[in-house]
Amino acid sequence: MSDDRKKKRRSFDDLFDEIDDLMKRFEEEFEDMERDFEDLLKNAPAKEGPYYYGVRVYVGPDGVPHIEQFGNIKKEGRGKVIISDETEPMVDVMERDDEVWVVADLPGVDKDQIKVSATERTVSIRAEGDKRKYSKEVELPAVVDPSSAKATFKNGVLEIKFKKLQGSKGSVNIKIE
Incomplete structure (x- = not known):
C-alpha cells in the first residue's frame, strides 16, 4: 500500500473516531440534561402545569455544536427553578x-x-x-x-x-x- 493511501486511510479512520467522540459527548450532554430536568421538577415551586421544556441541538456557522433550551421552565443559579407563565x-x-x-x-x-x-x-x-x-x-x-x-x-x-x-x-x- 502506498504512503498516500495509508495517509488517506488513517485520516478516514480519524474522522470516524471524531464522530464517535462527538456522539459520546452528545449522549453525555443529554444524560446531564435529563438529570437536570428531573431535578428541576423536584425543586420546582408548586404550580399547576403545563410545563414545557425542550432542547434543540444544532451546529452553528462556526462549526461548533450548540444545545439550546426552550420552554417555560428555567434554572437560575444552583438548583433554583422558575416556572414562567410565558413560554420561550x-x-x-x-x-x-x-x-x-x-x-x-x-x-x-x-x-x-x-x-x-x-x-x-x-x-x-x-x-x-x-x-x-x-x-x-x-x-x-x-x-x-x-x-x-x-x-x-x-x-x-x-x-x-x-x-x-x-x-x-x-x-x-x-x-x-
Whole structure:
C-alpha cells in the first residue's frame, strides 16, 4: 500500500473516531440534561402545569455544536427553578446570501395575538393567547433592515424574512400578513 493511501486511510479512520467522540459527548450532554430536568421538577415551586421544556441541538456557522433550551421552565443559579407563565418558543435563525430568516413555533395563538418588533440586530416576539403566552428576544447573525421585514403566520409557525443592511435604521414594528 502506498504512503498516500495509508495517509488517506488513517485520516478516514480519524474522522470516524471524531464522530464517535462527538456522539459520546452528545449522549453525555443529554444524560446531564435529563438529570437536570428531573431535578428541576423536584425543586420546582408548586404550580399547576403545563410545563414545557425542550432542547434543540444544532451546529452553528462556526462549526461548533450548540444545545439550546426552550420552554417555560428555567434554572437560575444552583438548583433554583422558575416556572414562567410565558413560554420561550423554539426559534430557528437562518442566514442566506442577502437575507436573514427567523422561524418561531407559536402553537395555540392567533395571528392578531402576536407582536413582533425588530432592530438591526434583534427581533422581539411576544404572543398572548387564551391559554398560552410566548416571549423571546432573538439575536440576529447579521445586520438587517428592519423595515424590509416580511412576516407570515400559518399553522402555528411564524416566519420573518429580513434583507441584510449596510447602514443603520433603528427599531420598527412588523405587521404579520
